[in-house]
Amino acid sequence: MAKAAGKTRADHQATGGEGRMARIARFRGTASVIALFMGVTPAFAQSTDAPPADQATAQEAQTVEDAPPVADQSGDEIVVTGLRRSLETSQAIKRNSEGIVDAIVAEDIGKLPDITASAALARVTGVQVNRAAGEAAQVQVRGLPDITTTYNGREIFTAEGRFVQIQDFPAGSVAALEVYKSSTANLIEGGIGGQVNVRSRRPFDFSGFEAFGSLNAVHTDQAQEFDWNGNFLISNRWDTGIGEIGILVNAAYTKLRHLDSTREQSLVAGIGRLNDDEGEDFDYLEDTFRYPDATAMFYGAGERWRPSATATIQWKPTPNLEIYADGLFQGFRSKDTNTFLFVPLFGNVQLSNVQLMDDGVRAQSLTASYPNAIDFRPDGFQGTTRAKTDTYQGALGAIYTNDALTISGDVAYTDSTFTLRAINVDHAFAYSPVRDVNFDAPGAFFSFRDFDGSDLDNFLYRGLFQENLRAEGDDLQARVDVTYDLDAGFLKRIQAGVRYDDRSAARRRGDLYIGEEFPFPRMLGNLQIDGQRIPLEFAPVAPGFRGDDVQRFRTFIQPVRDSIWDNVEILREVAGAPEGFPDFDPVQTFLADEKSYTGYAQVKYGFDAGAVAFDGNVGIRAIRTETTIAGTQREQIGIDENNDPIYEFTGVDRSNEYDDFLPNASLRAVLGEVQLRLAYTQTRTRPNFFDLNPSFAIGTPPTICIPNPQIPGSGPDNPNCFRGTSAGNPDLGPLTSTNYDASLEWYFSRAGSVTLAAFRRDVNGFISRITTETQDPEFGRLRTSIPVNGGEGRIQGIEAAFASFLDVDWVPEWARGFGLQANFTYIDAESQLPSQLAGNVPPGSPDRPRLPGVSEYAYNIVALYEKPKFSARLAYNYRSDFVIEYGRVFDPGTGDINPETGLPFGGDGPVLPLMHKGRGVLDLSLTTTPVENITIAFDATNLLGDPIEIYREYEPGKPFPRQTKFLERVYSLGVRFRF
Secondary structure (H helix, E strand, O other): OOOOOOOOHHHHHHOOOOOHHHHHHHHOOOHHHHHHHHOOOEOOHHHOOOOOOOOOOHHHHOOHHHOOOOOOOOOOOOOOOHHHHHHHHHHHHHHHOOOOEEEEEOOEOOEOOOOEHHHHHOOOOOEEEEEEOOEEEEEEEOOEOOEEEEEOOEEOOOOOOOOOOHHHOEHHHOOEEEEEOOOOOOOOOOOOOEEEEEEOOOHHHOOOOEEEEEEEEEEEOOOOEEEEEEEEEEEEEEEEOOEEEEEEEEEEEEEEEEEEEEEEEOOEEEEEEOOOOOOOOOOOOOOEEEEEOEEEEEEEEEEEEEEEEEEEEEEEEEOOEEEEEEEEEEEEEEEEEEEEEEEEOOOOOEEEEEEEOOOOOEEEEEEEEOOOOOOOOOEEEEEEEEEEEEEEEEEEEEEEEEOOEEEEEEEEEEEEEEEEEEEEEEEEEOOOOOEEEEOOOOOOEEEEOOOOOOOHHHEEEEEEEEEEEEEEEEEEEEEEEEEEEOOOOOEEEEEEEEEEEEEEEEEEEEEEEEEOOOOOOOEHHHOEEOOEEOOOOEEEOOOOOOOOOOOOOOOOEEEOHHHHHHOHHHHHHHHOOOOOOOOOOHHHOEEEEEEEEEEEEEEEEEEEEOOEEEEEEEEEEEEEEEEEEEEEEEEEEEEOOOOOEEEEEEEEEEEEEEEEEEEEEEEEEEEOOEEEEEEEEEEEEOOOHHHHOOOEEEOOOOHHHOOOOOOOOOOOOOOOOOEEEEEOOOOOOOEEEEEEEEEEEEEEEOOEEEEEEEEEEEEEOOEEEEEEEEEEOOOEEEEEEEEEEOOEEEEEEEEEEEEEEOOEOOOOHHHHHEEEEEEEEEEEEEEOOOHHHHOOOOOOOOOOOEOOOOOOEEEEEEEEEEEOOEEEEEEEEEEOOEEEEEEEEEEOOOOOEOOOOOOEOOEEEEEEEEEEOOEEEEEEEEEEEEEOOEEEEEEEEOOOOOOEEEEEEEEOOEEEEEEEEEOOOEEEEEEEEEO
């Protein structure tokens, strides 16, 4: 069975530990309500003026301390506390920004509105996330994953990637998350989706001494585990003989144990006969049906913990000069267990009890059996991984102000390393039991007849797989910015700056698989060396699918994770493998270096026309990029005597350089509480280093490729015989976009607003992975995943948002604590398919199909209640269905006729999408403050527990479920204190 061609840190986190490539290779692949909340006369709206047209930008000036002050509970005043304070500050950032910006601000020190930073981002209008392993990940802005991530305005990343994993920031250490949806010349380039800035706290944010701590007990529902999380911050500032000095230190530790349970079935369609009577006329259309030719079960379990620490020193030797130093450490650790069971329904299978769906073509359920006890036995693996990330960033900078002039400079160094080691023990059933399968119940499920999964004698040893991966990245970045404010006239401000960035990335991987010869003579539970049984421990795997009564076969005995690691050297001896983890394979290694030189200039203008104040920016950012990437490619060096090509693997260096000129122009018109924004920008995203990798990795062939007289059809010509391969594409070009934005905003109170935005992105060169099948003279049939640039695409849509507390004069005092946040995003996204796929779409398909990863609509509804000693928040997030990827389906109705069955062998069919159904998530947060400075908090995520459902059409209009995945509910109970 083919092994993984490799995984990135993002793959590892988002899929519960096992890279997606591995499993594909193994498995083939209302108006009155608004009026009420707006009110007739908001209690404090009279004191809220429109911001001046030359207000400083959010990135320059906003901190949590800029929020409106806390008011006393006297008369008709409204107490400004956690939730309200967070909403007011977020609104102030959006209102005063010079671009299209949304923000999530911590309610208090150490308290974002959600358990994790990435989950909090899902509340932002236009932001979507994916969820797995008990957390949110894979942030998208307006449907695009191509974002820039910054930490206090500096670029930050994980290992060889382009951006950081937002879930690596503990929520307790984040002051705010700022999402820039439109760019200005002074912002770092790199993300056509936008930029996410993680802002930490700094000592000058506070008036003096501040100490804060929190301790939480976290419980996961599927894994049934408890873990402890903690956060501590201490900060102070002093007036000294050399000026004012502030020091802040923040440390956090988070841990979560998870279990994601997946029922899944093959991407390949099988074909069955309804009429087995050889004496009757056989009609292919009338007498056949389709069904997925395998089913499976996957458990992604593990524990993940993240230590982190930040430290900041600020020094103001004079009122005009501030010097600072920042330090950041982010850690990620994981021990994961991935349990996979694959149940074939192909080969010389005998089908009975067939029940069809209403269309008469797709099987609803059936019973599968094999004539021989060892034919096409279920098999799988017990996979274990240990992974670790260490990311460090240190920075030194200064800000000098003198009346109208501001000069700032910053130098930062980032170093990030991700390591992963994996050991998989492969197994097979000792015999092939009869299986009963339902293909859509909803989702697939299966059970076995007369098979005891708790009996170790029912399992054979099939092989040992090892992986060794190390990914690294470092970066030296430096910038100087100059701002000059003008006193009067049309021009209000001039900005200019330069930036230098020197980035390197490397990825090294090695793997080794040593499999047993068929028919796998050794028992899994009785592996021996020199006649002695090895001390490998076994236990039933933790049953998943909690809350789901569909899957009947849930647990079976397997090696224990820690026992595998304790006995790894003995397992290597059993397999005949050399000592230690595999050496790095040059074929799976790349080294990259990238330098960029940037300069920008921008002017701010402003003028009044009657009662309307206008302002805006016009600027340009120029970037030169020089990239060199080294790897290994397979090249043809000649032909042999049979005219077959001769290949060898050789080192290759590829260099590229290009210039980008990214203009921006914006206009804001302010009339009292209402303002209109218009923006035009151009953005560009560089390809990921992993996608540029010129190396070519070839997986191990599955056992069906080995001719075996006891398995009819086995051998290299079997349609299920292929090697999974993966390659990069050093010829990838950057993804470019021309952007148009408009936003109409009404701020009717300090915590009340209605906004409506429209946007369009004209994009060229979307990068997506395609899977193709080729016949290679040396390695046979290859199924290769490779990134390619697509053609032109378009993303356009609208965003609408409302937020307010019930601050109305005629509402009773107790009711004024109620509030509502709601937002809605509609996205129309389409793009040309890569040329390798475009010619094989079904007739009548659009020239530009839906863009993968983009939901057509998404919305958030958040109900709030807050009083001085109690707050509650109930949040519902929904995103509609979206395309995961496009690929050619296997069509069992094509190809030559198999003389043994009278049915076609099958072949490539049309290009069809793999779809993710729409899904909603409900979260709850409660806090109470029984005494001053002590708060008890309860949080719960994914209360509904609805599974993720993924499906695939095998022919247009006829889908089967692909995966049904049950994710964690997470509960947290804790205490926060400050003094």
